[in-house]
Amino acid sequence: MKSKIPFIKPSFPKAEEITADYMRIIKSNWYTNFGPFEKKFTEEVAGYVGQGAQVATAANATLGIDLAVRALLVKNQETDNYVIMPSFTFAAGVEVLVSQGYTPVFIDIDVNTWQPSIKQAKRFVEQNKDKVRGILLCNVFGVGGVEVDDWENFAKMAGLPLIIDSAAGFGSEYKEGVPVGVKGDCEVFSLHATKPFCVGEGALVVSRNAELVARIRKLQNFGFNDQVIEGIGTNAKLQEINCAIGCRQLVGFSKRIQARRRTLVRYKKELSKLGASFQRNDELSAVAFASVVFHTSENAEAVLGALSQNGVEARSYYRPLHFQPIFKDKTKQADSLDVTEMIASRIVSLPVHDNMSEEDQTTIIDTIKTCLEP
Ligand SMILES: Cc1ncc(COP(=O)(O)O)c(C=O)c1O
Structure with a gap:
């Protein structure tokens, strides 16, 4: 059955707007390789994030993380090369690390914030000082972690690079008025069509460190500095048309986030009455979707089934990475991942669109109520 309410419903500029931009690109005869739209887009994004943000665009966030790892992490060929990261996330980061010869070490998440556990990270680093190369x-x-300042202090004290995968978080805030973007050594945003701020395929690497951003801009162009290859890079440039779409998407973006937040507020008001719980600080996020944790895994399964029956597309994100057999001999676990497994078994992510009708919200809420009420 075709879903009546899709999980993701991206907003894109009107066809006439994209056509007008494309005409400009044809006229300039500049399709990729840091053209005028790329310059405009990076400046506008830097203005949006504020706080002294410097910006590099990239072809997607997987390559954005790849570039950050190339620019910041250093391997020691004599020993293991561990990088701390959560299992409760998407596959991009772990695949980058494994491809570049690092051993990802999975840490658990905190039961209230669902964000990576700093306690577990500290313990592992203390016991493996000479083998840890960085933190992803x-x-x-995309919800701003409430302990991000503690992570920054910890990384600084331990002398470890801190890369933050903020994929769905463009437009989110750590605290009221503090946009996600400039914490750690850099933050990486995905501009994939599934994200609230999207260009199709694309990414942003954001940092306060201008030298780092300059290095990333070389690495994404094969490491070239003029004719000389200064580092082993890759091709991760973002095309002009995607940058043009990005500039269009910034117009009215804050309003679209407010609308998404209103949908989340309604879900929270209605579903909290059923004992469902939500992530800390999600009300200040760009609300990629609304993730809800139910009392039991049976509840979550029943909700997913009932929503599907009623034509609502929902998801159970994330399936923990340590469940994937392919990573078994390529990764380590810092300690138990019990909270990750518990949250993953009870979580359901509900659709949120820029302009979601009250009727669609009601359908979703009523379906859940009916299926959970005795
Ligand atoms: C947490 C996280 N990191 C990285 C990515 C990869 O982003 P991209 O599709 O832009 O490569 C995603 C994609 O959904 C994600 O959710």
């Missing part, structure tokens, strides 16, 4: 933190579901 995640702002889970």
Whole structure:
């Protein structure tokens, strides 16, 4: 059955707007490789994030993380090369690390914030001082982590690079008025069509460190500095048309986030009455979707089934990475991942659209109420 209410419903500029931009690109004869739209887009994004943000665009966030790892982490060929990261996230980061010869070490999440557990990270680093090369933190579901300053202090004290995967988090805030974007050494946003701020395929690497951003801009162009290859890079440039779409998407973006937050507020009001819980700080996020944890895994399963029956597309994000057999001999676990497994078994992510009708919200809420009420 075709879903009546899709999980994701991206907003894109009107066809006439994209056509007008494309005409400009044809006229300039500049399709990729840091053209005028890329310049405009990076400046506008830097203005949006504020706080002295410097910006590199990239072809997607997987390559954005890849570039950050190339720029910041250093391997020691004599020993293991561990990188701390959560299991409760998407596959991109772990695949980058494994491909580049690092051993990801999975840490658990905190039961209230669903964000990576700093306690477990500290313990592992203390016991493995000489083998840890960096931290790939995640702002889970694009929600700004409430302990991000503690992570920054910890990384600084331990002398470890801190890369933050903020994939769905463009437009989120750590605290009221403090946009996600400039914490750690850098933050990486995905501009995939599934994200609230999207261009199709694309990414942003954001940092206060201008030198780092300059290095990333070389690495994404094969490491070239003029004719000389200064580092082993890759091709991760973002095309002009995607940058043009990005500029269009910034117009009215704050309003779209407010609308998404209103949908989340309604879900929270209605579903909290059933004992469902929500992520800390999600009300200040860009609300990629609304993640809800139910009392039991049976509840979550029943909700997913009932929503599907009623034509609502929902998801159970994330399936923990340590459940994937392919990573078994390529990764380690810092300690038990009990909270990850518990949250993953009870979580359901509900659709949120820019302009979701009250009727659609009601359908979703009533379906859940009916299926959970005795
Ligand atoms: C947490 C996280 N990191 C990285 C990515 C990869 O982003 P991209 O599709 O832009 O490569 C995603 C994609 O959904 C994600 O959710």
